[in-house]
Amino acid sequence: xxxxxxxxTFTNEITDKNGxxxxxxxxxxYFRQSVDGGKQLFNTxxxxxxDLYLSNLPKEDQQRYTCNACKLFIDRFGxxxxxxxxxxxxxxxxxxxxxxxxxxPAVAAMRSAVLRARVKGVxxxxxxxxxxxxxxxxxxxxxxxxxxxxxxxxIRTASQQMAEKHEDFKILSRVSSIHSKKTIDRAIALxxxxxxxxxxxxxxxxxxxxxxxxxx
Numbered sequence: 001x002x003x004x005x006x007x008x009t010f011t012n013e014i015t016d017k018n019g020x021x022x023x024x025x026x027x028x029x030y031f032r033q034s035v036d037g038g039k040q041l042f043n044t045x046x047x048x049x050x051d052l053y054l055s056n057l058p059k060e061d062q063q064r065y066t067c068n069a070c071k072l073f074i075d076r077f078g079x080x081x082x083x084x085x086x087x088x089x090x091x092x093x094x095x096x097x098x099x100x101x102x103x104x105p106a107v108a109a110m111r112s113a114v115l116r117a118r119v120k121g122v123x124x125x126x127x128x129x130x131x132x133x134x135x136x137x138x139x140x141x142x143x144x145x146x147x148x149x150x151x152x153x154x155i156r157t158a159s160q161q162m163a164e165k166h167e168d169f170k171i172l173s174r175v176s177s178i179h180s181k182k183t184i185d186r187a188i189a190l191x192x193x194x195x196x197x198x199x200x201x202x203x204x205x206x207x208x209x210x211x212x213x214x215x216x
Contacts, residue, residue: 024141026098040122041081042121054066056106069132070141078114129143191203
């Protein structure tokens with residue numbers, strides 16, 4: 001939502017007409033559905049999401065929706081995804097089916113950018129709310145996390161856990177980039193040995209990968 005760059009014509013009536021309150025509500029509902037059951041969240045290497053958001057709104061409305069709080073939310077959390085058992089990514093924020101008509105072009109552009117991006121690591125929240133819900137009288141894009149996604153111990157140690165999970169993800173990614181039976185078997189044997197640091201923790205994931213990718 002616009003704040004310091006408000007124009008004289010910007011009113012709650014305009015945002016209500018555009019479906020902004022419904023946009024915020026649909027964002028929260030879709031996120032809750034997407035992470036139901038405590039699904040793990042991942043970060044992606046997507047850039048300039050907020051620029052995509054603004055540039056896909058009508059030109060006459062872009063100034064009205066210029067907002068630092070919403071920019072921080074979209075750029076920091078807009079690239080979050082889940083990964084299913086078939087290694088398919090799903091954006092947990094952007095759903096064309098759930099968005100009000102005014103925001104559909106922006107949501108579609110952001111969703112496409114996220115799903116084209118590479119996964120770069122596990123996401124661990126450092127607070128119970130993603131984004132800043134309200135500043136003064138302005139309401140912004142934000143997501144309250146379900147209890148299954150965060151607890152006190154995670155919040156207290158978020159930076160440490162993020163670093164460890166990121167290293168875990170990099171190691172597993174190196175294993176999963178191998179696509180032949182021969183080299184996958186060799187990688188599993190290597191993980192079972194003491195050659196790879198903490199390699200034993202990746203054995204079950206590598207064997208699952210072998211079954212899914214090599215044998216279907």
